[in-house]
Structures are given as C-alpha cells and as structure tokens.
Amino acid sequence: MSLRHALLALLEAGAMTGYELAKWFDQSVAYVWNAQHSQIYTELRKLEREGLVEARTLPRGEKALATKRAYTLTRAGAKELQRWVGEVEQPPPLRDTAYVKATYLEYGSFSEARAQFRAHRAHYEALRDQFEAHVDELERGATALLRRRLERAPEEGHQAIIAYKVHAYRGLVARARTEIAWAERGLELVDRLADAAPAGDAAIRPPSGEAFEI
Amino acid sequence: MSLRHALLALLEAGAMTGYELAKWFDQSVAYVWNAQHSQIYTELRKLEREGLVEARTLPRGEKALATKRAYTLTRAGAKELQRWVGEVEQPPPLRDTAYVKATYLEYGSFSEARAQFRAHRAHYEALRDQFEAHVDELERGATALLRRRLERAPEEGHQAIIAYKVHAYRGLVARARTEIAWAERGLELVDRLADAAPAGDAAIRPPSGEAFEI
DNA sequence: GTGTGCATGTAACTTGTTACATGATTGT
C-alpha cells in the first residue's frame, strides 16, 4: 500500500496530471516501488473518491478538443501523508525468488548454479550503478522533481529534504554491494563444490519423481 | 511464482500431506518466501490438476472416520523442479516500503524519523539472529527436514546440499547487517539534521494541502 | 502525412491476504 502514499508525496510537490505523475514516478520512486501507469490512473481515481486528492479538468492544446485532469492534494490528503510518515509499519515478510532458488541449487548442475550467481551479480551491479548515479544527481540538486520540491519548501528545510533522499539511495547502493559480494562468494562456493565432486557437472543425481511410500 | 516450486522442492524430500508440508514450509522456506497454509492447500490442488504432483487419499487414525491426502512428485513435477533451478529469472522490480518512506521523512518530525530507523534496526536485528541460528542448525545438520533430504541423497551430494543452504542464509545475515548499519547511519543523520535545524522537532513545515495553480 | 509524445483508461487475470468454517484424533 505504498503506491497511494508515494502518489500523495509526489503531489505535494505541486499539481500534476496522471501522465506527469507517472513520468515523475518512473524517475524517482520507481527505484523503490514499481507501478504501471495503468495502476497509477486507477489509484488516482480511488484517491479522488476517498477525498485525498482533487481533480480539475483542464483543456488540452489550443483547440481543446481533449481534456486532461490535474490532481492536487486536499487537506485530508496532506494529513494522510503526514500520518503515514509517522506510522511505523511492520515490514512485510521477506520474499525473494533468488534466495529460495539458491537454497535448492543442488537440484541443478554446477554450471546452472554459476549462471544464477552471475545473473544475480550482473543485476545488482546495474542497480548499484543506477543508484550511485541517482545519488550524484540528488547531491547536485540536478533532478527536476527535487528542484520543484525545493522551490516550494523554506530554505531551512532544503538540507533535510536532500539528505533523507541521499541516505535512502546510499542504502540501496550498500544493499546492492552486499548482493554482489554474496553472488561472488556463491561463485567461489560452486568452484569448491565442483572441485570436490567426483566427476561431471551435477552435484547430486537429478530428482527422480518416482513414487515412494510415506 | 516461487510458491509452487518451493512446494515441489519440499516434496522431493518425500511424500507429505498439505498439513505437514505447511509445517516444513514454516520452518524453512518461510524465511525467504512467506505463505499462508490456506494458500498452500490451494496451490497443491492446482499442482495436482496440472499433473506436477499426485495425491493419494489415506485414512486418518484407527477408526478412519477421516482421511488425509499425501502428495508425491510426479515425473513431470520433478522435471519442472529441475527446469526451474536452471532457469535464470529476471528479478522482480524492487519494492520496499521502508525505503519509500525514508525518501519522504522530511514530511515528519525528527522524532518520527528516529522511530522509523529504530524500528528498522530492531526488525533486522531480530532477522539477523534468526538467520544466524538457522545457519548454525544447518551446519550441525540439526534440522529435521535437512536430515530427511540427506537420507534420500547419495553421500557425495550431502556437502553441496548443506553448503548451498548455508550460503543462502549467510547471505541473508549479511543483508540484515547492511540494513542495521543503514538504520544506524540514519539515526546519526537525524541527529545532525536536528542539531542544524533552527528549533522545534520538524524538519520542514507540514504539507499544507492548499490548492495552487499549475 | 506521419511518427513521437501526451493523455486516459478498461478488462481479464494472477497472486496473495484475511477471515471464516469445520471436524477428527490423541494425550491428559
């Protein structure tokens, strides 16, 4: 349920159409919370029904044959945003495909195990680079959304606004590094197991699927 | 879609009823993939319809007024398990409530920000301890499920079976430590921001929710 | 005129959550 609050937070930076919102979303919170634009439109309508945002229908283009809807935070929406920031949520249970597979790698061959760890490393290397680039941008105040936020906030608050975001993305960099290191130790492990194994590429014989009694 | 494969992997250790499966599940894969028992029963029926598992109805107790259903892997199920282990999946997009909130902490007070980081730290400290305990158990070969697996596997494979699991849980320990360190740096950051702030507990004025033009 | 971007959605489906519902068996 972070989507609605991410949208409220984005709207605090100023009125936007769903389309603009989706664009900003992709360039900021999408790093930590993914959503399709179709879901964003749906959620905006829901927020509107609940009175957390308000929409004004505006003309599009000169001839105005079409319209767009610009959303703003209502007072109730701003209150909800604040409530959410103060609320300590209990983190959802861990759910990670890569780790469940990692615990069952013995059902595959050594080369398959290596492929898994290499893919894991490559994935988090790419993320690390993205996060690092984003930290740089934030520190230079170079992201358009951040500038928009800063314009509306009093000078004294600027440091905190930037610092919190930088801290979050640095945390993601640290996390990515941890995953890369884990994948590398995984590759070393596979090498050791392959050396110790009698012969062939398999750690154990493949699962049989034969029936047996309990 | 890891639930089905986790169930297949558990069944590779021997035939089980849904109830037993749910119990083993809670003691092993639940660390990395949560599921309610109701979902497990549903998924088992689905796997049965798809021919990946087979069920035999067995009597319960002496009078046998009730029955239970014991599931076994079919050949197709074993094949699917192997296919899955070899398959390199693309990791689902990141989704972390704590981090989206962390990027918007300026909407709350410093004490709220501290509470968030303290909760984060406490959560991952507890997880770290659980994961460490689990690594210990695995290394001592002390978990019942692992023993069941080892009984059915050839001697040469034992090392790999244990090593992969230990590696996965050590990775989770490392991850938990990274989160703890991040929370601690977060607390330091809040202290610095609070020192630098003019007065009061708030980083910026609360969001107004007043309408404005675009 | 044509492609790119702006703009907004619906529908069907999958996955997962929460709550409810029931009853037998076993040990004390």
Add this chain to the structure above:
DNA sequence: ACAATCATGTAACAAGTTACATGCACAC
C-alpha cells in the same frame, strides 16, 4: 471432559500484471 494438534478447505477482498484500446497535439 478438554485442550492441543492434526487436517482441509472456502469466500471475499486487495493488490499487482499484462494486454488491449483509443485518440489528440505537435513538430518535421
């Protein structure tokens, strides 16, 4: 008798994914 544990589900809902669908505006 009673509690704990074994045992199996259904129903309603919420959240998220994927595919589809439409059409204007603007610049080249």
